Amino acid sequence: MSQPRTSEHDIHPLFLQRWSPRAFTGEAIDEATLLRFFEAARWAPSGYNAQPWRFLYARRDTPEWQPVFAALSEYNQGWATRASALVVILSRKVWTPPGKTEPQAITTHSFDAGAAWANLALQVTLSGWHAHGIGGFDQDALRDALNVPQDYAIEAVAAIGKQGDKAQLPEALQAREYPNQRHPLRQLVSQGRFTFETE
Template identity: 35%
Template structure:
């Protein structure tokens, strides 16, 4: 029977060129250890975000987070899509990620979503270094999140994130999700997205 530890080994990317090991190891788990994230763990993750690049150093990212067992955790969970609710309750930590849409001068910050992505990339690598799995989710009802968390005008919740230390029991997942968890990681070849000199 496949174990979580075997899954972690199987999910190491089969890269064509050598890359930083933490990038090879990263994947998006749907099962997690019961180990809680401590305040220090959370501070380290947000410190990685703090020092990520952003246009004009505007740092437009904003986050709402909660630990399992809290009312806020249940509220975030209720904002997730039905599919994500099938597994996200395994995570000891849930988070909503948003951004400030305009600059302080009132003009549209066209790069805000890009900067949010950069910050989450930083956090994901830091989490991997700490043995924490991160699963980013597009399946979130952002309108509901805005309402229940009183998100101010001018901000937008873009994604949700489930986090926890690697581990847990595969049997906590439904059969279809167990199959997805064990599926081989794939990525488009570079020739499909990187073009020298002109768009191909």
């Protein structure tokens, strides 16, 4: 059942407003709008300020769309077909720090790319669009199709679009087309020692 999102503590409403619909309108998105989203991502924090995130974008009705779309799982293709853009989120696993000559591993590359994605998703919301993360895709197919080198991790894909009519979705998805909830804060935060229930 759909319940309005509420916070246990006072936070900016943006955090509650961001959510991930699957029904999109399929309308075109221009590059300037997309670049705004990437600009927000650019300002995320990262270990050593290495900025390991990279984004590959594909707007619908452009030649770049099909290789990304084709790599999505059938389930995700079912709804992402009406997104306006698909964004592949990569992270560089190694870097050469200033003053060094040999590349070394970036232990935080995925964490950092996650922070950049969160910035992006919040800017998308602020701009009146929606972003929906996608982990269900064929890694190898996407790596091959987009020529992604092995020292970059393919973290996720994101669908971006304007929210559309949920009637277009399969029935099972229509029933889930509303903002979901979160665990209570007490299950997520503990002062000091680990006191969470383990599953």
